[in-house]
Amino acid sequence: MADQVPLNQAPDDNRQVVRRSEPLSLTPAQLAERAIIPYVDGANRQLVDSFRELRTRLLATSNDNFITLIAPVTEGCGGGFVARNLALAMTFDQARSSLLIDCNLRQPSQHAAMKIDTPRGGLLDYLENPDATVESMMYSTGIPRLSLIPAGRSGLGGMEIEHFSSFRMRLLLDSLRSSHADRYIFLDGPPTLGAPDARMLSELADVVVLVAGYGRNTVADITAAAGNFDPQKFAGVVFNENG
Template sequence: MSKIEKALKRAGEERGNLQLVPAAAAGGRTAPWTAIVGQQIQVPETISRMAENERKLLSADELWERGIIHPQHTGDPAVQVFRELRTKINQQSQEQNAVILVAAVSEGNGGSFVARNLAAAFALDSAKTALLVDCNLRNPSVHQLLPKATLPGLADYFENPEMDVSRIIHPVGIARFRAISTGGLREIPGEYFVSMKMRRLIESLRERYRERFIVLDGPPMSDIADTRILSELSDYVLVVARHGRTTNAQIESGLNAISSRKLLGIVFNDEPRIPWIR
């Protein structure tokens, strides 16, 4: 058994089977997460207040152009994949908010694509909110979702001790979805991730909305130091590899930076059909 298989097996034994399953389980039984269909969902007051501050929402076509899922994209199988991935995380977290690090094995594996769409999947649930945080300092991309790339972000927050965290959280044009970019063009030292202020930031974001899921768009796992630090600040880690391009040796090397206890699984991007998790 390879190191990858051992890590996934150990994660499954410690935290339950992480294989994505169809809506109808074997024997015609309904999968656990379909039980809420038809039930009335009470929207928390905090989410109702968020709606009052939404910027103009993007259309399904605009989201398609940005590579982000939307419930109207009925012909896009990725919508169902990310919804099922969201469901598995909900089951693991027992519906409690969580911090999820999304880390690609190497640059170009599609980690940011998976991170933004996982956040979008959480935002599709009217009883939850999502926050996407750009932690990929060398190749940031979250600013592309904001109305202005120069809006305050992590760099501004770390450099200004008096800045309130609310000033770096911005709407992206998707209901119940907020984002934090890296900020201006200034370079952010990686040492910020090990600072107490980073730890306090994560805790503040977690406590701000109890129904909020925080997705960290992390650096490639080849940056072992930052990956290890961010994984320690997270509840779960989702690894992204590119089908037919990422080698087993690269995946095994990346897994060395994280605890198998936190490993959700590996998303293989660019498979012949759709992204999938194993």
């Protein structure tokens, strides 16, 4: 990650939350296999600090736990990598937890990247099954205070639009946020250009972070992608070198 546009500043969040303690079951090598930045004995300090800085600026935008959409400009510019590591950075504070939701329904990647089997399905299965429970689609990642909701079954073509605008999707996010005051939700979104899905997801989010591929996306691409989002929600652009 090379740089990011400065985010707006706001008062710090001083709320009291319940602290949690979970064992770390992944080794630094296993974290690296999952394209999660291992931070052991000062390794990867510059890259880790970049995500810590982005996390701090996001926290300054609101006094409440919030929903952040991570939206790549185009496919292949590392939106999933940024979403995964930004969600991780939130958990560095033991008073906070993260939930990562894979909303890139056409090309889901988080379950494979994190090497998680999903026998119970995921987001799509929940949205299409009124009897499904929230707990059934949440998976442990092996990282303290970080959970994953995978995309679930694939092959829906263009039907994502109906899911992202559905009452059940909105109700899900409201429930996930209100049930834990210390939980910050990160949506790993689909590419912004070429389809309206990211824009529709942004209507459910409080903050939008755009991910541009360093040397991949042009200024015109980035400008066009940013134009899809409400300026009041748009936090800035992250230039990512990891595809």
